[in-house]
Amino acid sequence: MSDSAPLLSVRDVHAYYGLSHVLHGVDLDVREGQIVALLGRNGVGRSTLCKAIMAIVEREGSIRIKGQETSQMMPHQMARLGVGYVPEDRAIFPGLTVEQNLILGQHANAGPKSWTLDKVYSQFPSLERRRDTDADVLSGGEKQMLAMCRALMSGPDLILVDEPTEGLAPLIVEQVAELLAEITRSGVSVLLIEQKLTMAMRIADHVYVMGHGRTVFSGSPEELRIDHDTCKAWLEV
Numbered sequence: 001m002s003d004s005a006p007l008l009s010v011r012d013v014h015a016y017y018g019l020s021h022v023l024h025g026v027d028l029d030v031r032e033g034q035i036v037a038l039l040g041r042n043g044v045g046r047s048t049l050c051k052a053i054m055a056i057v058e059r060e061g062s063i064r065i066k067g068q069e070t071s072q073m074m075p076h077q078m079a080r081l082g083v084g085y086v087p088e089d090r091a092i093f094p095g096l097t098v099e100q101n102l103i104l105g106q107h108a109n110a111g112p113k114s115w116t117l118d119k120v121y122s123q124f125p126s127l128e129r130r131r132d133t134d135a136d137v138l139s140g141g142e143k144q145m146l147a148m149c150r151a152l153m154s155g156p157d158l159i160l161v162d163e164p165t166e167g168l169a170p171l172i173v174e175q176v177a178e179l180l181a182e183i184t185r186s187g188v189s190v191l192l193i194e195q196k197l198t199m200a201m202r203i204a205d206h207v208y209v210m211g212h213g214r215t216v217f218s219g220s221p222e223e224l225r226i227d228h229d230t231c232k233a234w235l236e237v
Contacts, residue, residue: 005067007032007158007189008053008083013061015045022048025061029192029206030158035180035190037204037221039197042233045213046193047088050160053191054078054085064227066157080107084156084188088163090147094136098127101135101146105153113187124149139202140143141172147163148179152188159183162193177203180201201225209234 012159017022022045030036038046052059055075063070065081073081093101102117121128122146130138135146144164151159161180167172177199178191194200201207201221207216209224211234217224224230 006064007034007066008191009062009064009067009176010053011062011064012050013049013052013059013063015048015060017048017059020235021061022057022213023052026052026210026213026215027189028208028215028218030189030191030208032157032189033184033187034205034209035184035192035203036206037192037194037200038210039194039224040210042195044210046210047162048164048213050085050191050193053160054083063196065114079154079156082155082157084151084154084159086147086151086159086161086164087165088193090126090220091145092135094134095127095180096135097145098131098135098138099131102127102150105150109156113157115149115152115186120149120153123179141168141175144168144172144176145179148176148183152183157190158191160191160193162178163193164192165196165199168170173199 008030010026010028013023013026026049040046047055051057053063055073055078056197060188070078126142127146157181164176174198176225181203183190192200204221207219207221208215211229216234218232
């Protein structure tokens, strides 16, 4: 798997918010079947990288999906290429029911990787029980599961998941980890932004660490564990 061509290839990517230069030449790969964890302290540009990949912020550099250059594409074109996105705020539609939120994630050309309502409900009976409930009254964990499942309804090849366990209880964190593992088993790759290092290192196939808008480490979780200098400089509080 490590020798295959990247599903996502990011090279020398810069990103901006107006005059603020946030990303300073980021390189990153995600291959088929991988969970890639993107680690680092708050404010180093990890969420901005997701937005740059999705064409939500001004960006420069090369971003290739399945070998196709996407740096001039719009967000809806990225979605049509098979990239799903679960933002940090989850972006649930509060005035709609659970099932209506899920249906909004469907694409007309959804392929074999698409999750169906039946699959979502079989994996998460709590969502089925609340299928007719307004999404804004769900718990934080239920909202996170709903956001991730909604992204899977489109049948993506790659899903970008930004801080999925923030504010969640330990038991729900484990459920999120299990869902991420299930996603990769179904053939969808994951780029995971996460603060909980123990969970991220346990499920990731490859790890990047960001600092000051750049990637400062790339390697396996095992390599990062023994790289005490990187951990001390870029991860420890």
